[in-house]
Amino acid sequence: MKSIKGWGDWYVHPFTLLYLLMAFLADNLSNYLIALIIVCIHEYGHYYFAKKYHFEIDKVTVFPFGAFLSLEDYGLHHIVEEMIMLLGGLVTHFFIFIIFKFVWYQEYVLQVNQLILAFNLLPIYPLDGSKLFLLVLSLYIDYYRAIRIQIKLSILTLAILIINYHGLGYWLVAGYLIYINYTYIKEFRYQIIRLYLQRMIKNPYQRPKINYDYRFYRPYINYYIIDGHSDSEIHVLKQLIKNLKNSWLNWV
Numbered sequence: 001m002k003s004i005k006g007w008g009d010w011y012v013h014p015f016t017l018l019y020l021l022m023a024f025l026a027d028n029l030s031n032y033l034i035a036l037i038i039v040c041i042h043e044y045g046h047y048y049f050a051k052k053y054h055f056e057i058d059k060v061t062v063f064p065f066g067a068f069l070s071l072e073d074y075g076l077h078h079i080v081e082e083m084i085m086l087l088g089g090l091v092t093h094f095f096i097f098i099i100f101k102f103v104w105y106q107e108y109v110l111q112v113n114q115l116i117l118a119f120n121l122l123p124i125y126p127l128d129g130s131k132l133f134l135l136v137l138s139l140y141i142d143y144y145r146a147i148r149i150q151i152k153l154s155i156l157t158l159a160i161l162i163i164n165y166h167g168l169g170y171w172l173v174a175g176y177l178i179y180i181n182y183t184y185i186k187e188f189r190y191q192i193i194r195l196y197l198q199r200m201i202k203n204p205y206q207r208p209k210i211n212y213d214y215r216f217y218r219p220y221i222n223y224y225i226i227d228g229h230s231d232s233e234i235h236v237l238k239q240l241i242k243n244l245k246n247s248w249l250n251w252v
Contacts, residue, residue: 010060019064035112036062038096042116043067045089053081065173068126075191078204079219083135086128093117124161124177125154125184142215143195144244147188154181189244196237203233216240 016036023032043060046069050057056072074082093113100109121129130150137146158181162174196216209220214236216222224231 009057010062012062013064016062016064031108034109035116038093038109038113038116039065039067041092041096042089042120043069045092046085049081049085049088053077053085055085063176065169065176075195076198079135079138083132086131086135090117090120090128122157122161123150123153124157124181125150126180130154138218141217143218144192144216144240147192151181151185151188193241193244196241200234200237214240 019032020029023029040062047057047060050069050071055074055077058070058072060067060069077085093116096113097110100106100113120127123129123133125131130153133153134146134150137149141149158174158177161170165174195218203221205219205221207220209217209222211217211222211224212226214224214226216233216237222233222236224233224236
């Protein structure tokens with residue numbers, strides 16, 4: 001992949017260059033560039049707040065049909081920081097709408113902007129809608145269970161998308177999303193264990209939560225009273241890590 005000059009962690013996938021050539025040959029380069037630029041502006045919104053809150057940025061990859069910000073420590077920051085970072089990308093569409101609706105009216109730009117925003121709000125991992133859904137859900141239920149619900153909803157929505165939309169572009173996007181979801185299903189328990197280990201060192205939250213079973217609620221200080229005995233979050237996390245390492249994912 002070729003990095004963008006002056007943007008050391010932004011990379012253009014080789015297939016993107018190929019699609020630029022194909023769009024040029026098909027006399028559709030301007031339309032393709034509009035969509036690609038809007039996608040990059042969206043991703044820059046995430047990138048800006050990831051920098052601001054000191055996320056560990058791996059890279060930003062510009063694919064033929066989108067861009068993706070890869071973070072080494074996503075899921076380990078304060079939930080508010082992660083939510084602001086996610087909303088940072090979505091808010092860019094509002095500014096694009098204002099400019100091309102009231103300053104320089106461009107119907108095609110408005111349509112593409114709306115389509116990209118709607119697509120990113122879908123609850124399909126790793127789109128913003130799926131990640132925001134998980135953050136909100138984790139306020140109310142056990143984090144492990146919240147991720148399982150997130151994955152199920154992601155797979156269901158992706159299946160509906162595949163059934164209802166056809167064409168080479170849709171299939172390429174669907175294929176990428178299928179691969180990312182497959183990887184997420186394989187690795188999400190490792191990500192949870194990583195969060196548990198971090199929480200054993202430092203807890204950034206102040207609000208306490210009393211639990212009467214072995215569940216973990218991410219945005220709280222968890223206290224446990226089980227069978228009449230109190231237990232610390234650190235001790236329970238050690239047990240939860242052991243359970244995750246020794247058990248298979250049960251989808252029932």
